[in-house]
Amino acid sequence: MRRSGLRGMKTAVAAAVAVAMTIPLTACGGQEQATVDENGKPIVRIMVRRNVTDNPIEDMGYDAELEAACDCTIEWSEVDDNSWGQQKAPRMAAGEFPDIGLTLYDYTDISRFYSEFLDLAPYLDQMPNVKKFFEDRPVALKMAQDGDKIYNIPSDRGKGYRVSATHMFINKTWLDNLGLEVPTTWDELEDVLEAFKTEDPNGNGEADEVPMNIRSLGFGLWSALVLLNSTGIATSFMGASASGQGFYVEDGKVKSYYTSENLKDVMTFLHELVEKGLIPKDSLTRDASQYDAQTIGDGETATTGVSIGWSTNSEYGQLADQYITLPPLKQDASMPDSEVKWDYSADATEFAYSVTVSPDAPNLDAVLKVIDAMYGERLSVEGYFGSIPAVVSDDGDHQYTINPDVAYAEYTDTRAVALQDRFGGYIPDDVTMINDTNAEYVTASDEACREALANVDPTGDVIPIYVRPDSSDMETLQNNNTSIGNYANNMIAQWFQNGGIDEQWDEYVAKLNTPSLGLQDNIDIWQKYYDEAVK
CATH class of the missing domain: 3.40.190.10 (Periplasmic binding protein-like II)
Structure with a gap:
């Protein structure tokens, strides 16, 4: 000392x-x-x-x-x-x-x-x-x-x-170079990404563009699974939250992202982007330096079109001025604006x-x-x-x-x-x-998400950060989460790279619901503490 x-x-x-x-x-x-x-x-x-x-x-x-x-x-x-x-x-x-x-x-x-x-x-x-x-x-x-x-x-x-910890960014300079509008739906995003891949948006004459970069597919910071919010359910991917363990709330009932049709839709969409070469297939095995080489790069020529992170400054460094926050996307055009949500992590961020x-x-x-x-x-x-x-x-x-x-x-x-x-x-x-440039950048990055964040009920859509199981129940949760994650996360990675979710989904859900994995036990535990804290 x-x-x-x-x-x-x-x-x-x-x-x-x-x-x-x-x-x-x-x-x-x-x-x-x-x-x-x-x-x-x-x-x-x-x-x-x-x-x-x-x-x-x-x-x-x-x-x-x-x-x-x-x-x-x-x-x-x-x-x-x-x-x-x-x-x-x-x-x-x-x-x-x-x-x-x-x-x-x-x-x-x-x-x-x-x-x-x-x-x-x-x-x-x-x-x-x-x-x-x-x-x-x-x-x-x-x-x-x-x-x-x-x-x-x-x-x-x-x-x-007092902001969301996660934001999705898009290269506005590339959109302008190609005469494209900011996408508002998954289909529009896919069209934009295809243009980013084929039309040399950075203008250097090389096919070096990475249309969309992702870090992970977990229930944590800067994960592509933040797209769950496009389907009408909310995430809270920050800190030791229940959301980070894979749980959310709908109509007062605790549910699991792992077995939701929403996850199936997100993974189907992400695999389609991988299959078309719009997201690198090795995204889940690259280290941070390889990711940074494509987002920050040499500080002169941008090579990433879309990615997910904290702020434009931290994500892209000297290239930050080329990027804007992508307002939360709708899963499809028919979806009412009021159903689109975004990652509610402001309490854990503040x-x-x-x-x-x-x-x-x-x-x-x-x-x-x-x-x-x-x-x-x-x-x-x-x-x-x-x-x-x-x-x-x-x-x-x-x-x-x-x-x-x-x-x-x-x-x-x-x-x-x-x-x-x-x-x-x-x-x-x-x-x-x-x-305070850190706060200035992240606040600016958050503004495009504020409308969708207003659609989130902080006690009705997510389990609040202050809901904490006791030590005995926490040990049960952790043990079960290990078994659940070992199986489910492996399946998610397979679907991301190779597809097959339609054929395997029912069997996957059935296995997660077997008592030996403990998913229902975890739901019951979180439901008990959620009810005590909120209702």
């Missing part, structure tokens, strides 16, 4: 006081850790998962301001995503939990180790910023609550991220499980002060975007301006100079962020 915040001279008197006041705390490997520093200030240990860890938090002004707010010393421990993926299970099994964890644990972890997480509900009055956050954001409160307990406080990165506290934290008052400070406006902005004034200026009246030369010197977002989406905090709607 790194040490930070040891301010001032280390005098003999202060050292003596510290020795007298220190209460040993057993840490990893049986070593004892001090609970106060040389100056007698309480020590708070925070572990945070980060995108990149080459710019230590202790070097940021954010750290110093947090320490001032709690009148304590903060010891930071930073871990990158890959390392945490390897460390989390053994650390939890060994009982190694930091005083404060930032974006380390989700409710699956908590359900397995309840005794290692402090119930924060009794302490809300000591954290007025957190209390106000919950008053302002009832969805976040529902996410946090486990009955009358709160083990994990979500973060809120603000209105700029909020994320963030702050946990160990019940063994020795300096609880200081811990609570740290957390409350994190959820104040200024430190929330600093936590997500960068320190004030080094990276962000405070313009007054709830407006802040990001210095792009500093904030985006290494990346197109603030991962290097701040905690970014791994922060704990709350950015209210009255905050205006200038030069």
Whole structure:
């Protein structure tokens, strides 16, 4: 762990006081850790998962301001995503939990180790910023609550991220070059893709165009199965959602995408595009670098016509200006506009499980002060975007301006100079962020989907993000999902590449409905928790 915040001279008197006041705390490997520093200030240990860890938090002004707010010393421990993926299970099994964890644990972890997480509900009055956050954001409160307990406080990165996580893009420059209109149905999209393949829309005289690029066919981010929304049922492909496990709601009943006629229609359409060479047949086996080579490319000549992602900027880089968001398509022209939907993932995009506290934290008052400070406006902005004034200026009246030369010197977002989406905090709607290019691009990308998103009932078409089964039922879901996915996902991949869905569909559905795979058990579990939360 790194040490930070040891301010001032280390005098003999202060050292003596510290020795007298220190209460040993057993840490990893049986070593004892001090609970106060040389100056007698309480020590708070925070572990945070980060995108990149080459710019230590202790070097940021954010750290110093947090320490001032709690009148304590903060010891930071930073871990990158890959390392945490390897460390989390053994650390939890060994009982190694930091005083404060930032974006380390989700409710699956908590359900397995309840005794290692402090119930924060009794302490809300000591954290007025957190209390106000919950008053302002009832969805976040529902996410946090486990009955009358709160083990994990979500973060809120603000209105700029109240968007769908998934968008479908089309090269508008190519459409204009070929004199084509933006497609509105599956048939029109197919016609456009055929023109993209045969009519040299990028004008370089080479047959190098990829009419449509896809990343995956799972129930997750940026999947081509987002086309389920064209058929009138909604997805919510973000985070650990029920939708991500393959479940949706129709007329108050939980159902599975896997056995829906809607999935059959989507797979029939996608295979037709593969068969005509409009989607690469090897789409499901390529790695990310091969995909990026066709979307971002050399930054000069576009080779992708249509793809699915977060924003035009993240998807196409320097070629972003050629692309627009494709408004959600109808399955066919006869479909009423009111039936077209889109991926409802705004709650999971805006909020994320963030702050946990160990019940063994020795300096609880200081811990609570740290957390409350994190959820104040200024430190929330600093936590997500960068320190004030080094990276962000405070313009007054709830407006802040990001210095792009500093904030985006290494990346197109603030991962290097701040905690970014791994922060704990709350950015209210009255905050205006200038030069938040990530939010600007994704908000612009989202606008074409807003009409279809308005057709989604957030509690009637999808299982809300705050609906969580208990640990026993979660284990049943996970075990069954493994069996279901091993069979169903293999069949979906086969149909995508080779077809045959009409001949094999009935047998496929019958097998999924056999008790041994547990699909109906999973539906019943989600129905129980959905009814408790929504009805």
